Amino acid sequence: AQKITQTQPGMFVQEKEAVTLDCTYDTSDPSYGLFWYKQPSSGEMIFLIYQGSYDQQNATEGRYSLNFQKARKSANLVISASQLGDSAMYFCAMRGTLSGANSKLTFGKGITLSVRP
Amino acid sequence: DTAVSQTPKYLVTQMGNDKSIKCEQNLGHDTMYWYKQDSKKFLKIMFSYNNKELIINETVPNRFSPKSPDKAHLNLHINSLELGDSAVYFCASSQAPAGGTDTQYFGPGTRLTVL
Numbered sequence: 349a350q351k352i353t354q355t356q357p358g359m360f361v362q363e364k365e366a367v368t369l370d371c372t373y374d375t376s377d378p379s380y381g382l383f384w385y386k387q388p389s390s391g392e393m394i395f396l397i398y399q400g401s402y403d404q405q406n407a408t409e410g411r412y413s414l415n416f417q418k419a420r421k422s423a424n425l426v427i428s429a430s431q432l433g434d435s436a437m438y439f440c441a442m443r444g445t446l447s448g449a450n451s452k453l454t455f456g457k458g459i460t461l462s463v464r465p
Numbered sequence: 466d467t468a469v470s471q472t473p474k475y476l477v478t479q480m481g482n483d484k485s486i487k488c489e490q491n492l493g494h495d496t497m498y499w500y501k502q503d504s505k506k507f508l509k510i511m512f513s514y515n516n517k518e519l520i521i522n523e524t525v526p527n528r529f530s531p532k533s534p535d536k537a538h539l540n541l542h543i544n545s546l547e548l549g550d551s552a553v554y555f556c557a558s559s560q561a562p563a564g565g566t567d568t569q570y571f572g573p574g575t576r577l578t579v580l
Contacts, residue, residue: 383568387506393555393571437506452521453498453569455508 350375352440352456359461361430368415369425369459371440379445382423383453384414388436396438399423427461435463468492469572471556477578478546485542486575488556495560496520497539498569499531502553514539543577551579 351374361367373382384396399407399414407414415424423442427434440456469490478484490497498521499511513521514533528544539556556572 381567385571391553391576392573393508393557395568395570398568439508452510452513452523458506 350377350380350442350444350454352442352454354440354456354459356459359459361427361434361461361463363432363463363465364429366426366428367430367461369427369438369440369461371423371425371456373421373423373440373442375442375444377444381443381445382414382416383441383443384412384423384425385439385441385455386434386436387439387458388433393439397425430463432463432465435461437461469556469558469570471554471572471575473575474573475576475578477580479580480546480548482546483542483544484546484577485540486554486556486577488539488541488572490537490556490558490570490572492558492560492570494558494570495536496558497533497536498557498559499539499541500555500557500571502555502574504552508555512539512541546577546579548579551577553577 353372380401382399386394397409397412399416406416411428413426437458437460439458441453443453472487496515498513502508511525512531516536517533530542533539553574553576555574557569559567559569561567
């Protein structure tokens, strides 16, 4: 079975500052993918960034980067230069590469981020 | 230009009714999914289809029946709606079937309210 843990309470950050959203995971799969999604108040689920478990480098996408520490089973999302539009709920998710129970995308419970002007 | 679209966006209905939610993707993906997001924002997969074949079927009441007429469409039909079915239902698609780590792209969601 696979599990995603997001335990931070609501997060607050000042506009233009950086913020880290924590995610830890557990899986029995030797190979897996980690994802972050953003859900603004309008409700849609927006894909942000992906990290493969065998990728040598941490993933980056514009202002988003993923601080992947495989030994610690953590995949924290770093948002640099926060903007007011970053206020949203953020979900960490994972999916195994083998078929079977772990092949589905498993989500954490999400973290609410509020950016202050 | 919408990649994954769902209709309707909002659905308000009485207990006991039957309703359907439609989903279409124009990304050329082979795999489509239905997720349920409850009132606490927890997202859980319900079904997954690959090339019109059911590949994931979570523990979902059999009142929920997905139908995939072709690989670009995955509809969700719900019979005898109950209060507990109130939630946001998301459709998603990805290129690879079970076992891939490719990205899933989500539709805008359908907010179902059962009165």
